Amino acid sequence: MDSITTNKCSIHFNNICYTSLNEHLRKSNFSKIFILVDENTHQFCLPYFLEKLETNISIEIIEIESGEINKNIDTCVGVWNTLSELNADRKSLLINIGGGVITDLGGFVACTFKRGIKYVNVPTTLLSMVDASVGGKTGVDLGHLKNQIGVISNPDLVLIDTHFLNTLPQNQMRSGLAEMLKHGLISDEKYWEKFQDLSMLSLDNLDELIYESVMIKKNVVEIDPFENNLRKTLNFGHTLGHAIESYFLSNPNKTTLLHGEAIVVGMILAAYISTELAGFPKQVAHQIKTLFIDYYGKVVIDKSEYATIIELLKYDKKNNHGNINFVLLENIGNPRIDCLVDDTVIIDAFEFYAL
Ligand code: NAD
Ligand code: ZN
Incomplete structure (x- = not known):
């Protein structure tokens, strides 16, 4: 390194x-x-x-x-x-x-x-x-x-x-870690496996993982610097994650969520949607949910809030020529871009998260 x-x-x-x-x-x-x-x-x-x-x-x-x-x-x-x-x-x-x-x-x-x-x-x-x-x-x-x-x-x-x-404050560390977890999920099962015990991570053993994460991002942006295809995979968890981040930011009754904390929720939701639409193994989606919630805690999102968050997604969609930019996983390290997802599946995903 x-x-x-x-x-x-x-x-x-x-x-x-x-x-x-x-x-x-x-x-x-x-x-x-x-x-x-x-x-x-x-x-x-x-x-x-x-x-x-x-x-x-x-x-x-x-x-x-x-x-x-x-x-x-x-x-x-x-x-x-x-x-x-x-x-x-x-x-x-x-x-x-x-x-x-x-x-x-x-x-x-x-x-x-x-x-x-x-x-x-x-x-x-x-x-x-x-x-x-x-x-x-x-x-x-x-x-x-x-x-x-x-x-x-x-x-x-x-x-x-x-x-x-x-x-760096701990919450900022955890926010950055979310992007490293994303790098594992979208591109490298071996790298992902190194995160199976998040409580073991400390500044003493993070250097190599940071290096590998940078290599993953570098390899993606080198192939597709202008985000025509492969670079879109870096948006895994970000479609719903961004909507949740904006919703929490604009709602004075909610605690602020750092970017990475919102992306963690987005990744759990995207993992569930992947089981429904991309053949992602259900058992792995459950493992991801448990791993993330044990470490990051559960963000409280009431049923009555799902519709507003989905509206925010549609606002994003308007800004993107009507194209939904969902990235799903067929398997760990095997993402699929430009996926269309119905609202009903998104609501099921919120329920999966809340369970
Ligand atoms: P940030 O830059 O706001 O930093 C977070 C906080 O940590 C700030 O208060 C900062 O002052 C403080 N800080 C920074 N270094 C510190 C240190 N060593 N010790 C103590 N405090 C320290 O937030 P961030 O999460 O680093 O970055 C978020 C921004 O990055 C967003 O604007 C996002 O859009 C952008 N971003 C850009 C890309 C890209 O590809 N260009 C990718 C992801 C995110
Ligand atoms: Zn991000």
């Missing part, structure tokens, strides 16, 4: 990160370095990162407020203005240190400032390590619609240093 290269972007792990970055800085003749952080990564990640940096190039820190609510064009305008005031030029480098909000927004800012400057991603959440920082999707939200504005473009380097996970 050291370095892998994909779509002209190289991903480096742990110790190799800083050797690669420092070498990149020596070779590339950058005029200035800008580092984008939020208040949490400023406090928890930046000091460690700066200790590892070996360069004489001048460095400026740009801080934005954390949270999805700030992943918007106004924040970009703020960062573009700061870059401009600090005389950033086309030879400047932007280093994004943070979770998916920072890497998505920072990537977009870099790709658009002066028609594109080079950037490096340093993901500091588990979700951004195994998902957001790989694959080249950058962008921001437009109002309450997620990721509406953006471009596909890769950073020069992605530096995955799991040391940063030491300060």
